[in-house]
Each structure stands twice: as C-alpha cells, then as structure tokens.
Amino acid sequence: MKGIRTYTQVIITGLACILAMLLISPAAAAISDIPAGGTVFIGEEGVDITACGVADGDTLGWFAAGRSPATGDPDTTVVVSDATSFFVSPQIFSDRIGVWYNLATGNPAFMVADPFLQIRVFDVDYGAIDRTGLWVPMDFELQFRITTNLDAMAQRPGVTGAPIEVRVTGEEGVEYSALSNRAGVSTPLIFAVDRSPFMTGGIWYPDAGYSRGVYDFYAFCDANNMKDNYHVVGKTITARDESVSLSRTTIPTITTPPVTPLPTAPPTPEPTTLPATPTPAETPPVTETPVVPTPTPEPAPASALIALVALTLVICLLIRK
Numbered sequence: 001m002k003g004i005r006t007y008t009q010v011i012i013t014g015l016a017c018i019l020a021m022l023l024i025s026p027a028a029a030a031i032s033d034i035p036a037g038g039t040v041f042i043g044e045e046g047v048d049i050t051a052c053g054v055a056d057g058d059t060l061g062w063f064a065a066g067r068s069p070a071t072g073d074p075d076t077t078v079v080v081s082d083a084t085s086f087f088v089s090p091q092i093f094s095d096r097i098g099v100w101y102n103l104a105t106g107n108p109a110f111m112v113a114d115p116f117l118q119i120r121v122f123d124v125d126y127g128a129i130d131r132t133g134l135w136v137p138m139d140f141e142l143q144f145r146i147t148t149n150l151d152a153m154a155q156r157p158g159v160t161g162a163p164i165e166v167r168v169t170g171e172e173g174v175e176y177s178a179l180s181n182r183a184g185v186s187t188p189l190i191f192a193v194d195r196s197p198f199m200t201g202g203i204w205y206p207d208a209g210y211s212r213g214v215y216d217f218y219a220f221c222d223a224n225n226m227k228d229n230y231h232v233v234g235k236t237i238t239a240r241d242e243s244v245s246l247s248r249t250t251i252p253t254i255t256t257p258p259v260t261p262l263p264t265a266p267p268t269p270e271p272t273t274l275p276a277t278p279t280p281a282e283t284p285p286v287t288e289t290p291v292v293p294t295p296t297p298e299p300a301p302a303s304a305l306i307a308l309v310a311l312t313l314v315i316c317l318l319i320r321k
Contacts, residue, residue: 029156029157029158029159030048030158031153031156031159031163031223031224032044032046032047032048032224033047033048033051033156033157033158034047034048034049034051034052034110034156035051035052035155035156035157036051036052036053036109036110037052037108037109037110037111038051038052038110038111038152038155038156039110039111039112039113039152039153039155040086040088040110040111040112040113041088041112041113041114041115041150041223041226042088042090042093042094042097042112042113042114042115042226042230042235043088043090043115043224043225043226043227043228043229043230043235043236044087044088044223044224044225044226044229045085045086045087045088045224045225045226045229046085046086046087046224046225047085047086047087047088047224048083048084048085048086049080049083049086049109049110050083050084052102052109052110053102053105053107053109054080054083054086054102054109055080055083056080056081056082056083057079057080057081058079058080058083058102058103058104059077059078059079059080059102059103059104060077060078060079060080060100060101060102060103060109061074061076061077061078061100061101061103062074062075062076062077062096062098062099062100062101062112063075063099063101065098068101069101069103069106070106074101074103075096076092076096077103078092078100087229088112089229090229090230093112094114096112097112097113097114098111098112099111100112113149113152114235115148115149115150115221115226115230115235115236116147116148116149116234116235117146117147117148117150117164117219117220117221117234117235117236117237117238118146118147118148118234118238119144119145119146119147119166119217119218119219119238119242120132120144120145120147120242121142121143121144121145121217121242121244122142122143122144122145122199123136123140123141123142123143124140124141124142124143124201124202125140125141125202126140130145131244132242132243132244133242133243133244134244134245135244135245135246135247136206136244136245136246136247137247138206138207138210138212138246138247139205139206139207140206141181141182141202141204141205142202142203142204142205142206142244143199143200143201143202143203143204144166144199144200144203144217144219145197145198145199145200146164146191146193146196146197146198146200146219147196147197147198148162148164148193148196148198148221149196150162150164150193150221150223151193151194151195151196151198153223154192154193154194154195159192160192160194161191161192161193161194161198162192162193162194162221162223163190163191163192163193163221163222163223164190164191164193164198164219164220164221165177165189165190165191165219165220165221165222166189166190166191166217166218166219167189167217167218167219167220168189168204168215168216168217169215169216169217170210170211170213170215171211171213171214171215172211172213176189177189177190179203179204180203180204180205180208180209181202181203181204181205181208182202182205182208184208187200187203189203206246210246211246212246212247213245213246213247214243214244214245214246215243215244215245215246216240216241216242216243217242217243217244218237218238218239218240218242219237219238220236220237220238221236221237222236
C-alpha cells in the first residue's frame with residue numbers, strides 16, 4: 001500500500017507540473033515577441049511579428065522620409081517567409097530605419113531602429129562623478145551608467161528591459177561577471193535596462209578584496225543574437241578599452257599648499273624734491289659805448305730829443321754840486 005501511495009503521489013505531482021506548464025505557456029511571452037507598432041533592432045533574429053498584423057507571404061515596404069503608402073510606391077520591399085521567425089538583417093535594414101508597412105493592409109507593422117550602447121563608471125557617494133579613465137580611491141563605491149535606445153525592448157509583453165551584460169577585467173586578466181558592493185552583496189553583471197540613462201546603483205566596492213590597478217570594462221546586448229549578427233562597437237557592444245584605475249585606499253585630502261612668500265623688493269625711495277634752481281635774472285643788454293680812437297702822438301724830432309737829454313744832464317750836474 002505504501003508503494004502504491006508513493007507511486008500515486010508521483011503521478012499527481014507530475015500531472016500538476018504538466019498542468020502548470022500548460023497554464024503558463026499560453027500566457028508566457030518572450031523577448032522575441034514584437035507588439036503591434038513595436039520596435040525591432042537591426043541584427044535581431046527569430047522575432048515574432050505576427051502581433052504586428054503580418055502573416056507568412058506578406059510584403060513589407062519602406063518609404064523614404066516624407067513618403068507613405070498613400071503617396072506612392074515603397075523604396076524597398078521585403079517578402080516575409082516566416083512571420084514567427086523574422087530576421088532584421090543588417091544588409092537590408094541598416095540604411096532603412098523607421099516605419100515598415102504591411103503593403104497588404106497599408107498599415108504600419110513595426111519600427112526598425114539602429115541600436116546604440118554606451119557605458120561609463122560613476123562613483124556613488126561623492127557627487128556621482130564620471131570616473132571613467134580616472135583613478136579612484138579603493139574606498140569609493142562605484143556604479144555603472146548605461147546609455148542606450150535598447151530600453152525600448154521593455155515595451156514588449158512580459159519583458160522588463162533590454163538584457164545588457166557588463167564584463168570587468170583586472171590587470172591580472174581575471175574577468176568578472178559579478179561584483180560585490182560595500183555591504184558585501186554580490187551582483188551579477190546583467191541588467192534589465194528599462195530606461196536611459198540607466199544607473200545600476202552601488203555594486204562595486206574596490207576595497208572588498210579587489211587589487212589595485214587598471215580595470216577595463218565593456219557592455220553588450222545579445223538579445224535574439226543581435227550582437228553576433230551585428231557586431232558593431234557603439235551599437236550592440238561598447239569599446240573594450242574603457243577603464244578605471246583603483247589606486248588609493250582613502251579619499252584624498254585636499255590641502256592648500258603653503259604659500260611661498262615672494263621676495264620683497266626694497267622700497268622705492270620717494271623722489272627728493274630739490275629746491276628750484278633760481279632762474280638767473282636776465283642781464284640787461286649792454287649798451288655799447290662807441291670807442292673814440294685816441295690819437296697817437298707823433299714822435300718828437302731827433303734834435304729836440306738831443307736837447308732834452310743835454311738839459312737833463314746839466315740839471316744832474318748842478319744838483320751834485
């Protein structure tokens with residue numbers, strides 16, 4: 001009896017599981033299910049566009065800017081072979097983004113978008129500053145910021161956001177697919193991105209066992225094999241050389257360097273005011289007195305001179321007597 005009871009329990013449990021699967025499956029939705037008017041991205045494969053009003057054998061048409069089914073013929077057409085597994089081929093759709101119409105009905109079927117993806121690293125506690133390419137202290141808690149248009153996947157039924165994965169590689173070559181924060185909580189590096197920009201919150205505390213050095217990081221999205229089909233940097237995957245350097249253990253204290261006094265120049269002597277040099281009085285102009293020439297006496301005749309000498313001698317002789 002015990003064996004029969006156990007066998008019966010196994011059957012009931014199995015039937016319950018099968019019933020649960022039958023109940024859940026019809027309502028389950030996948031990231032490949034595109035709603036009417038929804039957005040598909042270049043590179044996605046296996047997407048189901050039946051909810052967009054598209055059936056096998058229908059022809060989709062794309063019109064250049066300013067045109068529509070009401071204004072003329074499409075610039076490009078695509079025949080759908082399998083509406084449940086449609087491939088947004090880069091060769092066909094890369095230059096034809098925007099609305100694609102179902103030409104059988106003339107109604108918009110879906111939007112085609114060219115994906116873009118960017119990732120940066122920010123601190124958490126000190127102003128949420130972009131630290132990409134910079135050094136940060138080991139006791140800074142870090143977070144990632146993801147900017148993308150892939151968040152439109154959150155509009156698909158049952159999808160919470162675009163699955164964006166992040167990889168971090170240290171100098172020792174170890175690649176991390178999960179990081180630990182200050183509280184010791186380990187976070188897998190895959191995020192359901194439902195907005196842009198998307199902040200992961202504090203998920204990385206370098207002082208929790210991570211070595212100093214340069215860490216490279218990148219992000220990618222491979223929903224519906226889009227990365228493999230459209231491996232373009234900046235679109236389905238970011239550059240692998242984005243980095244952050246972990247180099248100090250404490251927050252740097254900003255100190256004001258001592259001010260070196262500049263050499264003091266000797267005081268400039270004040271200019272000495274010299275007494276004003278008197279201006280010499282103007283000398284009155286000298287009135288020139290006309291010089292009257294003195295007449296030169298004419299020499300005495302020789303006989304008179306002899307007589308004078310003789311007279312002088314006689315006077316001298318008389319005096320001596």
